[in-house]
């Protein structure tokens with residue numbers, strides 16, 4: 001079982017949009033896939049028409065030996081299940097903090113699912129917190145959407161050193177440009193040059209597109225209802241790049257707790 | 258990730274399918290995805306072992322898209338295999354399938370039991386948010402109606418249960434019956450005939466005629482499979498039917514006109530005799546893996562020339578068998594006119610009394626003969642006791658309908674323990690003798706010394722098995738004659754056993 005996280009310090013940059021499309025593409029490729037919505041705003045849960053409710057809330061979820069199975073929900077797509085978000089996830093940090101080895105809790109919770117899923121995609125809330133430390137511990141690859149600006153590049157570098165500080169290899173954290181507006185020269189320039197200059201930024205990027213916004217009305221990944229569109233093609237390219245990374249053995253070798 | 262679908266019943270004309278959308282719980286809708294049509298071929302053993310245990314096995318599609326599906330008793334697909342099954346014995350099945358149905362098949366081959374064009378429609382049941390909460394599969398085949406399977410989705414079991422009850426409330430009942438059983442005659446292969454049941458007030462002549470007719474049907478039905486050599490059970494079952502027929506005639510001979518009995522008994526003996534060689538070779542080959550593994554390390558492999566010789570002999574004997582089973586004499590036997598037998602009106606009171614008397618005396622015979630066997634009695638005395646036991650067994654089975662099933666089961670259980678010991682004793686001897694003969698043939702051919710030595714070791718192993726069985730006999734017989742076992746027979750027949 002491989003774990004990929006869509007993560008970033010900022011909100012509104014395209015994490016959830018990427019997570020739902022990537023999860024769908026993995027499921028479609030035949031992997032038994034789970035998308036875990038960790039954001040109390042429950043955007044991914046909403047996009048799959050699932051009710052944002054987890055019995056027992058954040059506290060119940062992180063309890064010792066609490067199997068996640070009871071909370072799993074099938075989506076409308078074959079091979080793709082969802083672990084919904086719950087409003088109480090806003091206190092997930094506190095709940096995690098009250099456990100033993102609090103930074104490895106997520107990893108531990110996921111472990112029993114290895115027989116059931118080949119792939120787990122984590123859709124993370126924007127923050128630097130205990131939740132993000134857990135995500136770094138659990139994920140083989142962390143994919144960070146970056147809006148094209150020098151500032152977001154600086155944050156990415158900070159994040160990379162934070163990850164390294166946490167003892168993870170540098171291959172684990174990759175960035176990709178999101179909401180790229182080809183009409184703006186700065187965006188074009190960054191999209192063309194950044195991947196070459198920065199080893200951990202992928203050349204696949206997601207263009208700004210109203211079709212991505214329309215996912216909120218369609219309530220399904222854009223790759224399913226507009227498979228030939230530009231954003232769909234971009235999500236597929238991003239997926240292929242991440243799949244490649246996973247197959248070349250990126251990410252930490254499985255550590256025992 | 259779907260779990261086990263619940264299968265719902267059929268409507269002969271499939272009319273309910275269109276109404277499904279209307280009978281769903283309030284706020285729910287049905288979205289039909291796609292329909293596909295397949296040529297489907299169902300497989301089962303000759304005696305329908307899969308169907309009897311609630312399994313369905315079928316292959317559909319052609320060429321590269323051909324698939325074989327195993328559906329379990331709950332209606333869920335338990336294993337899918339890409340392609341069709343080339344060989345049809347338990348040992349040839351893909352692992353996942355063998356795990357589930359291997360034991361059930363035993364020595365039986367999978368045969369085609371039905372074929373039809375099947376339309377498979379998949380649909381989704383959606384709630385008020387248009388979220389899929391379960392899936393439906395609707396399968397229909399010409400003449401076999403339609404059946405709906407409800408496939409629950411992870412996390413939506415309650416919703417699926419609601420849909421299940423709604424569909425059930427609309428008049429569809431649960432069904433685990435494989436679809437092929439409902440196919441029209443012609444697309445489906447005939448069911449094995451049901452054994453007729455005896456009724457206490459029946460006349461002996463009618464009863465024996467009916468049972469013989471049944472046994473003849475069994476013989477006739479198994480003959481094509483024995484000729485085609487689908488598996489070894491066809492010939493075995495055919496021979497069991499022959500033996501049963503012979504014992505029935507023997508058991509009832511004092512009551513029936515000898516002119517009717519004798520020629521028929523002669524024909525049954527003939528059929529038994531001409532099928533013996535082929536069956537013995539089948540048994541030898543079936544036992545071979547066990548024999549191999551009983552030899553120390555690499556000696557097992559030295560038996561390859563023996564295996565080749567056996568296989569060759571079996572081919573030859575099956576050729577002869579096929580001739581016998583398609584001969585006029587064979588057809589004369591299975592078409593025997595049982596009318597005169599049926600008309601026979603023996604003076605013997607009720608069938609029940611007659612049966613109890615026959616069983617009681619067969620039981621007495623076993624006790625008497627067994628009691629005469631001492632530690633230095635020759636093997637033949639055990640062989641003849643084995644025959645008496647078989648007669649007793651067939652008598653109990655033959656008349657079993659007339660007695661309390663629990664009493665029948667207990668008596669058979671007691672008898673079987675003794676039969677197993679005697680069987681082991683005699684089989685090992687027969688086996689050793691056959692091996693000795695084969696060894697001579699191997700010696701005459703150009704098989705190397707390894708094969709001869711290994712065969713010798715196998716003979717020694719058989720002799721050892723026989724000796725073990727012989728030394729155990731006394732204990733088994735004491736067990737069979739103990740008061741509790743006698744009491745079991747007494748309560749079966751209602752007659753005291755001295």
Ligand SMILES: Nc1ncnc2c1ncn2[C@@H]1O[C@H](COP(=O)(O)OP(=O)(O)O)[C@@H](O)[C@H]1O
Pocket residue numbers: 010011012013014015016017018043178179180206207208209210212213214216231
């Ligand atoms: N490539 C894009 N083009 C246009 N709008 C986008 C794009 N990606 C995301 N959005 C929109 O931006 C908003 C935030 O996106 P989301 O994926 O939820 O970000 P995050 O998960 O990082 O908060 C949503 O309304 C979404 O539709």
Ligand SMILES: [Mg+2]
Pocket residue numbers: 015016017039043123124
């Ligand atoms: Mg989000």
